[in-house]
Amino acid sequence: MGLGGFRATAETRTYVVERFTYAMYYDADFQKVCPYGWLPNLEEAFLQSIGPDERKRLMQPENAPERSKRFRGEFTEGNAGEDLCSNPKSFESDPRYPLMLDRAVQSKVAYGLDLDGRTDGAATANSCQHEKFVSPNNQPGIDNQAFRALGCARTWRGGSDAGGDQVQFEQAHMKDGNYNYLIEIRGITDLQNDEVEVGVYSTDDKPHMGLDGKFVPYQTFSTKKEMRFVNTLHGRIVKRVLTTDAVDSLRVETKYPVSGGNGMGTAHERVFRGARFQLTLNGDGTLKGVMGAYEKPEEVMFVGRIGGKALATVDGAVCPLENKLLEALADGYPDPKTGKCTHISLAYAVEATPAFIVHAEAASTDKISAANSD
C-alpha cells in the first residue's frame, strides 16, 4: 500500500473528482438550440400518439383524471408490460415513440473534445459520418452526439450548465459518496510543458461534505482493489492544461444504493471507449475540464434504466424517444458487419479537488468477466 501525496514540491498531484456529469452546454436562446421545440415529455408524447378527436376529448378539464391515468399508465408500458425507461429498446418498433430527429440540438456549440481527429465530420475507421460542434472557446471538431440527442429533452437540458434532473441525479449520488473517482497526475516537473502519466480510479470511500456543499479538500481515499478500475493514460501539460491521449477503455464503477428499480442497490461498471481528458490544473489546487469519450446508447440511458417508470411519471422523461435519438446519432465504433455505429460520443464535465490517494493492493485473482467486457 502506498501513499500519493500533494506536496509543495509535488511530482504527483492527486484529486478526488467532485463533479462528473454530462457536460450540457446551456445556451439561454432556446430557439437557437431547439428551434422545433422540446423533445416531448410523457404527457405530450401520449397526446401526440392518439387521434385528434380523442386528444381533444381528453384535453377537456373534466377528463384530466382520465388523461393522467392513461399517460401515466398504459403509455408507460409495452405490450408485455415492459417499463418504458427500464427497457427502452423494447419500444423500438412501437409507433407511439417515433424517431424525432428534428428535436435534436440544432445549434453549433457544445462542450467536448475532438475524438476522431477530424474537424469535417467525415467517417473514420472508428467513427461514422456526423456533424461536429465547436467548443464554447471555439475549438473545432467537437464530438458530442449525446448532447445533440438529449439537449432538447427537459430532464437533460435543465436551466443551466448543471443540466436537468437526470444529469444532477448522478451528481447527487457522488456527493452522497455512493461512488467517487480519483485522478492522479504523475511525473509533473513543469506545469508549462511536460509529459505526464495520469491514473483514473474508482473508490468506495465516502467524502466529507463541507458547509458550502463541496467536498472538503485534502481528504484521503483508497482505490478499489480490482485492477480493471486502474486506468492509465498518457498526457501532456501545456500552460497548465493537461490533455491526455485516448485510452481504449476507461472503466469506472457507479453505485446507486436506492432500493427498488432496475440496477439500483448494486454496483455498475461503466466503460467509456476512446476516453480522453482535457483538464486545467488551477492555481488553487483544483482541476477542471472535460472528459470526451464514447459510450453505448443504453449506458447513456443508465440513469433512466434504474429510475424506471418513475422517471417517466414523475419527471416526464420519455426514455424510448431519447434512446432512439441516441442510437440514430451514434457516431463511434462502427459494427464491422453492418457499419452502423454502436457507441455515441459524449462529454463529461470534470471538477476535482485535492485529495490523498491510497493505492489498494491489486487482487491477483481479479479478472474481467466476460459479461463485463465489450
Next chain:
Amino acid sequence: MTKKGEFNLLAAAVMAAMLAVPLVSMADLQQPPASDHIDGMYRLTEGQYRNTIADIFGPDIVTGGRFEPTSRRPHGLLAPGNYQIAVSPSGMEQFAAMARKIAGQVIDENHRTALIGCKPAFAGRADDRCATRFFSRVTPLLYRRPLSKPEVQQLVSIASAASATTHDFYAGLGLALEAALVSPSFLFQMDELQALPGHAGEWALDQYAKASRLSFFLWNTSPDEELLEAARKGKLQTSRGLEKQVDRMMGSVRLKVGVRSFFFDMLQMDKLADLTKDSIVYPQFISEVRSDMSEQLLRTLTAQLIEEKRDYREIFTTRRTYMTDALAAIYHVPVPVQVGWFPYEFPADSARAGILTQIEFLAAFSHNGRSSPTIRGQGIRELLLCQAVPDPPGNVDFTAFDASHAKTVRDRLTEHRSNPACAGCHKIMDPLGLTLENFDGIGVFRVSENGSPIDASASIDGKDVKDAVGLGKAISEMPAATSCLVSRLVEYGTRRPSTDKAWLANLNSQFAGAGYRLSAIMKSIAMSDLFYARYPRPLQKETR
C-alpha cells in the same frame, strides 16, 4: 404516561427522600455517627453523574436528560463553581426525569436479573426481603456512604407501598430507586467533617468524604465498593491504607476518565459547545471536525501522560497525536484507511508540535472568521501558565483596528499597540499568539495572509521564538507551565484554589523530582493531608 396514583406516590417518595436526613435516628446508624460539621456541598457535574450511573448500573444504561450549566469559573476551573450553584426547579425536573429513565431501565426485563440481584416471591406483590437486599447494596454506592437501617427501611417502605398500588414488585422498586436518585445525598457531594484525633478543635474530612474526594479527583466518579469498604474500616486514615487505595485507583483504567475530565476543565473545553465558525470562511469546519478535535486533544494528553507516562512538558513539543479522516483533511495529511482513530506522528520538519498546534486550541482561541493572536496569547497565559491577563479597558476603540488596511493580523496589532492604553496588555498576550499565525482560525496551515507572507516570530518573555514549534519549546521550559498544572490539580481536586504556598512549593518540588510525571504529582496530591483538610470556615449543619 404517569398515572395519577403513580405521580402522587412518586411525589411522596421524592419528598420523603429529600427529608430523609432529619428522620434518621442516631441510634439506628450502622456506622459511627457523622460529624456535626459540613464543609461544603457540591452538585455532581454531568460527567460525575453519568460516570456514577454507568459504574453502578452499567454503561448501557442511558441517562438522557439535560444538566443545568455550570458556568461559574470562580478562579479558572469549573470544579469550584459547583460549590456556588443551586438546583433550579427546572433543573430538579430534569433530575427527576433522568431518575425515572434510569430506574425504568434498571427494572426492565433486560436488566432486572443482573442489576436487582434477587427475585421477588411474587412479581405482582411487594417483597421487602428482595427490596432490602437491593437497596442495601446499591444505595451506599449512590450516596457514597453506608445507610442507616431506617434509611434503607424508608426506601423499602416506598417500594412496598408502590408495589401494592401498582401490583408490580418491579414498578414499586423502580419508584423507590427514583426517589433515591433525586435525593440530595446522591445529587450533592457533601464534605462532612470529623474531629482530628489528637488535634483538639481541628477538623478534617470524614472517611467517606475523603473517599469521595479521592474518587472524584482520580476517576471523576463515585467511590467503588472497595474504596467505601476501606473507608468503613478506617483504612484511609492511615498513610499505608490510603496509599494502597491510591495505587489501586491509579492503576485502574478509570484514571484516564479522571484525567480527561481534569483537562476538559483546565483547558475550558466546555466552551467548545458554543464555538461557532463562519461557514463561508471555513466551510471545511464540519461537525465531524468539531467533535473529533476535542477527542484528539484528550487522546493526545492521556496517551502522553497516562499510557506512556511522559514528562508533562512534552505535551507542548510532542509530534505524536491521534487522527481521524475528518481531522486529517484539516491537517492536510493522508490517512491509511477510513477507519476511525489511528496514531499519527507529524514529521520532524512539520510546522506542528505540541497541543498548541492542534486544531482544538487553534480553533477555540480564534474569532469565528479569522485567527486571533491576542485570544490565543491570552488563552496560553491564563489556561496553561495560570497568569492573569487584565480585562480590556471599557473605552477601547476597535473601529480603528477593524478599519485597518493592513494585510496581516500582525500589522493590525502593531497599529493597535500604538495606543498606550492597549499596549500594556497586548504586549503580554500578542507575542505568544503571533507565533501561531501560520494557522488560520480553524488551524489550517498557511504561509501567507491576504497575499502577504506571515512572520511568526516573536520575543516571548525575553526569548526569541521563530514559530509555533519554538513557542511549544519555550512554554515547556517555563516553570509556570508545571506550577500551573500543580495548582490547577489542587484546585480541581479540592474545588478551591490553595493559598498554602508551602504546600504548593512542596508539590512543585515533588513534581520536578518525579520528572514531571502526571501520575506522580496526582499521587503526591492524593497522599497529602492538606488535600483532605477542611475549609477555614466550617458551616454548622442546620438540619441536625
